[in-house]
Amino acid sequence: xxxxxxxxxxxxxTANYAVLAVFTVIALVPIVGILLTAFTPEGxxxxxxxxxxxLDWHNFVTAWQRGHFGTYMKSSLxxxxxxxxxxxxxxxxxxxxxxxxxxxxxxxxxxxxLLGLMVPEEALVVPLYFDLRGLGVTDTxxxxxxxxxxxxxxxxxxxMRAYFxxxxxxxxxxxxxxxATSWTVLWRVLVPIGRPxxxxxxxxxxxxxxxxxxxxxxxxxxxxxxxxPLGLAFFQGQHTSDLSLLAAAAALVALPVVVLYLLLQRxxxxxxxxxxxxx
Amino acid sequence: xxxxxARRPDVAAAASPALPTRRxxxxxxxxxxxxxRVGYLYIAPALVVYGCFVLFPLVHAAxxxxxxxxxxxxxxxxxxxxxxxxxxxxxxxxxxxxxxxLLIFYAVLPVAIAFLLAAxxxxxxxxxxxxxxTVLFLPQVIAMVVVAVAWRxxxxxxxLLNGVLxxxxxxxxxxxxxGDFNLAxxxxxxxxxxxxxxxxxxxxxxxxxxxxRELYEAARMDGAGxxxxxxxxTLPGLRGEASVALTLTIVAGLRNFDLVYLTTGGGPGNxxxxxxxxxxxxxxxxxxxxxxxxxxxxxxxxxxxxxxxVSRAVEGPRS
Numbered sequence: 001x002x003x004x005x006x007x008x009x010x011x012x013x014t015a016n017y018a019v020l021a022v023f024t025v026i027a028l029v030p031i032v033g034i035l036l037t038a039f040t041p042e043g044x045x046x047x048x049x050x051x052x053x054x055l056d057w058h059n060f061v062t063a064w065q066r067g068h069f070g071t072y073m074k075s076s077l078x079x080x081x082x083x084x085x086x087x088x089x090x091x092x093x094x095x096x097x098x099x100x101x102x103x104x105x106x107x108x109x110x111x112x113x114l115l116g117l118m119v120p121e122e123a124l125v126v127p128l129y130f131d132l133r134g135l136g137v138t139d140t141x142x143x144x145x146x147x148x149x150x151x152x153x154x155x156x157x158x159x160m161r162a163y164f165x166x167x168x169x170x171x172x173x174x175x176x177x178x179x180a181t182s183w184t185v186l187w188r189v190l191v192p193i194g195r196p197x198x199x200x201x202x203x204x205x206x207x208x209x210x211x212x213x214x215x216x217x218x219x220x221x222x223x224x225x226x227x228x229p230l231g232l233a234f235f236q237g238q239h240t241s242d243l244s245l246l247a248a249a250a251a252l253v254a255l256p257v258v259v260l261y262l263l264l265q266r267x268x269x270x271x272x273x274x275x276x277x278x279x
Numbered sequence: 280x281x282x283x284x285a286r287r288p289d290v291a292a293a294a295s296p297a298l299p300t301r302r303x304x305x306x307x308x309x310x311x312x313x314x315x316r317v318g319y320l321y322i323a324p325a326l327v328v329y330g331c332f333v334l335f336p337l338v339h340a341a342x343x344x345x346x347x348x349x350x351x352x353x354x355x356x357x358x359x360x361x362x363x364x365x366x367x368x369x370x371x372x373x374x375x376x377x378x379x380x381l382l383i384f385y386a387v388l389p390v391a392i393a394f395l396l397a398a399x400x401x402x403x404x405x406x407x408x409x410x411x412x413t414v415l416f417l418p419q420v421i422a423m424v425v426v427a428v429a430w431r432x433x434x435x436x437x438x439l440l441n442g443v444l445x446x447x448x449x450x451x452x453x454x455x456x457x458g459d460f461n462l463a464x465x466x467x468x469x470x471x472x473x474x475x476x477x478x479x480x481x482x483x484x485x486x487x488x489x490x491x492r493e494l495y496e497a498a499r500m501d502g503a504g505x506x507x508x509x510x511x512x513t514l515p516g517l518r519g520e521a522s523v524a525l526t527l528t529i530v531a532g533l534r535n536f537d538l539v540y541l542t543t544g545g546g547p548g549n550x551x552x553x554x555x556x557x558x559x560x561x562x563x564x565x566x567x568x569x570x571x572x573x574x575x576x577x578x579x580x581x582x583x584x585x586x587x588x589v590s591r592a593v594e595g596p597r598s
Contacts, residue, residue: 016400023396024414027477030429031417033439037432090325097321106318109326116333118582120534122555123575126562127339128332130350150332153325182317211422213537218563229424233541236428243432250428254421261420265413268420273482273523 034254037247059248063235067249071224072231076256079141079227080209083148087205088198090149091156096186098157099164100172110161116154121214124151129218143219144227148212152205159204159274163197164190196267203264204271207257228253337579344573349566361573371574374552375581377464378533381553384468385475385532390524392472393479397517398509401487408484415477423537430470431457431542457543463551467542471532479524486520487513522593526586533582554578 041056063069097103098110128147132138167190175185191198216230226234232253239245261268344361348354365371405411418426433439434456441453456466490512498508536555539545545552545560552560554574562571 013405016405019396019399020405020411023476023480024411026473027415027418029439030426030433030473031421033432034425034429086328090328094322094325097318101315101318101321103315103318109322112334113325113329116329118530118579118586119333119337120530120555120575120578120582122534122536122558123340123572123579124333124336126558126568126572126575127336127343129562130343130568131336131339146328147332147336150328153329154333157325182321207420211424213422213424213541214559217540218559229422232422232424232428236431236541246428247432250425254425257420257422258417261417262413265409265416269412269416269481272419272478273527 034247034250037244038251040244040247059244060252063245063249063252067231067235067239067245068223068226069228069231069249069252072226072228073252075141075225076210076227076229079144079148080206082141082145083152083209084202084205086145086149087152087156088202091153091160091201092191092198093186094153094157095160095162096164096182096190099161099167101182110157113154113157116151117158121151125214125218128215132219138219139221139225141225144212144215147215148209152208155204155271155274156201159197159201159271160194163194167194199264200267200271203260203267206260207268210257340572340575344569344576346569348568350562350568351566354569357569361570362577364570365573365577370549371557371570373549374554374557374574375577377551378553380464381468381471381535382529382532384465385471385535386525386528388472389475389479389528390521392476393483393524394514394517394521396480397483397487398505398513400484401490401513405484408488412481412484416481417477418474419478424541426470426474427538427541430473434466434542458547460547460550463543463547467535467539467551470538470542471535475528475531478527482520482524483517486517490516518594522590525589525593529585529589530582533578533585554581 038059039056041058094113098106124147128143129138132143137143171189171193172185175189180189211229212227213229213233216227217233220226220230232249235249236246239249345357345359346354347357347361365375431438435441436453436455440456444450444453454462457463459466494512494516495508498512503511534555535553536559539551539553539556540559543551545556555578558571558575558578560571561567561574
């Protein structure tokens with residue numbers, strides 16, 4: 001009986017893997033299509049899924065140079081690194097206070113910060129544009145860095161508060177006995193041992209900021225300040241006929257996040273699924 | 280531990296009488312010996328930035344929505360007319376209706392598919408899940424701009440979809456999918472399904488692995504078939520995951536500006552226009568800033584209500 005049960009479950013296992021494989025293929029088709037097209041020589045009429053005869057890196061070079069993607073990458077790096085660092089520092093401090101201290105109004109203030117997880121950017125972008133235009137900072141990196149830092153603080157604070165709440169009290173207590181201040185406890189004790197939590201916060205903010213499209217679309221008019229997603233959208237407008245060039249540009253846009261994701265997929269998944277968790 | 284010098288937030292704390300020596304303080308909930316007020320200094324920088332660039336714009340949007348304004352000249356008081364127009368003006372009602380249609384593709388379909396798959400897959404332990412999880416979740420991390428480029432090419436007149444249809448003898452069905460008045464909206468929606476189904480599947484499979492095996496064994500002992508097992512064990516076991524999945528996918532479905540802007544631009548006509556697209560279109564193309572702000576606020580309210588209702592309905596009144 002056991003053998004027949006095992007055999008039954010084996011065929012079932014095979015079916016399970018077949019089902020998973022189908023969905024894996026579905027998930028991969030558009031992505032593989034982009035990659036295959038990107039390696040197809042420029043001007044070719046093939047629309048993906050014809051295996052290119054040889055790996056042709058030409059499209060990437062062309063996209064990088066003629067498509068200004070070198071410039072766009074620089075803009076994206078400046079903005080993304082600024083947002084990731086600034087929001088990480090601010091969120092860590094705020095999460096530390098919300099997670100380990102108890103002060104009047106802390107609960108209400110925390111919920112106020114959580115509000116930002118739900119507010120869609122579409123509602124903010126209209127007043128942001130007119131306010132920042134009044135201050136003369138549209139079409140600068142500031143117009144991208146400041147709002148995105150603010151929007152990242154909601155998740156960062158929520159995430160870091162959860163970490164600090166779960167951090168072992170005995171460690172902080174021991175440090176306090178040694179006369180350490182809260183500032184020292186935070187940066188010298190809790191932050192170093194909280195690397196997994198902090199990594200998750202960093203990669204999520206990195207991904208959100210790198211992929212952001214609406215804000216640069218509204219704020220940026222100079223070609224030299226465009227971020228890569230915005231650059232790709234303009235590129236799409238100019239090179240609709242040349243799919244292989246467009247695909248190469250698209251691959252360049254996705255690469256910095258995808259590589260990070262493949263290295264740190266657990267952090268990514270944990271962080272992104274946390275967005276739907278409510279208190 | 281000797282790095283505590285001036286200019287640190289604790290300087291303020293040192294001035295107060297509650298020094299670390301009073302560790303065994305009055306309230307045990309407190310962190311060891313920390314004067315509470317220093318907490319304000321820790322949250323102040325984050326709150327200032329958040330207040331200036333999230334809360335203030337939100338309030339300002341609500342204010343702008345009460346005016347008729349072209350973005351340049353003087354504005355005139357509109358009262359709530361920008362909001363009543365959301366119901367009475369069909370060019371504004373349309374985008375909200377489209378948005379609800381898209382929710383079927385963004386939320387209902389992925390959750391249903393993932394549930395079915397989880398039901399099949401969760402009856403036995405699976406190996407190699409790391410690989411599957413990595414690939415299934417991949418669409419979530421790719422920029423929407425890139426997703427749009429990929430799918431525009433698939434849907435294009437000489438793209439992959441029409442190519443496949445030709446090859447299997449359904450050439451009569453081929454068309455420019457994103458240019459078709461009736462099919463552009465479902466076509467955009469299916470891109471959403473593609474993006475979200477992996478997220479739901481990853482969530483449910485992880486949740487299903489956490490359901491104790493004994494529950495399945497007990498159900499089998501009682502003679503439960505696959506369907507009953509799913510209804511009695513899997514489905515209740517995945518309530519929390521279902522709530523998270525629905526919340527994430529609904530919010531994604533309501534905030535899909537990128538995809539619509541980059542695939543169809545709301546067209547053909549306004550067959551695929553959605554509120555998030557309409558906000559941009561009105562504020563920056565047709566200079567109806569007050570109306571744009573009202574749509575943004577309505578969208579925010581819609582997201583709040585829907586996520587609240589979902590979490591209540593799915594997770595139940597417990598906790």
